[in-house]
Amino acid sequence: MRVYRFITGPDDSSFCHRVTDALNKGWELHGSPSLTFNAAENKTFCGQAVVKTVHGKDYHPDMKLGEQ
Template sequence: MKLYRFLTGPDDSSFCHKVTAALNKGWELHGSPSLTYDPLLGKTYCGQAVVKEVEGKDYDPSIKLGEQ
């Protein structure tokens, strides 16, 4: 089964650490990163899709993707 997550966060080192942690848990980058700017807050936010193959499981919406 393939799992999908879309990681988001502010454009700072915390986002890079979030993606790095996912990569070190076996997730793989999927597609290009994205950026968006919130003019009201004056902040830029990042997003990156990641995927992971997991064996022996059937999909269930209650799966906690961050714990995989």
């Protein structure tokens, strides 16, 4: 089974650490990162899609994808 996550967060080191953690747990980058600017908060936010193949499991909508 292939699972998909979209990691989001403020453009700071915590976002990079979250993506790095996912990569070290077997997730792979999927596509390019995205950036958006929230003028109301005067902040830039990042997003990165990641995918992972999980063997021996069937998909269920209640899965916690970050724990796979």
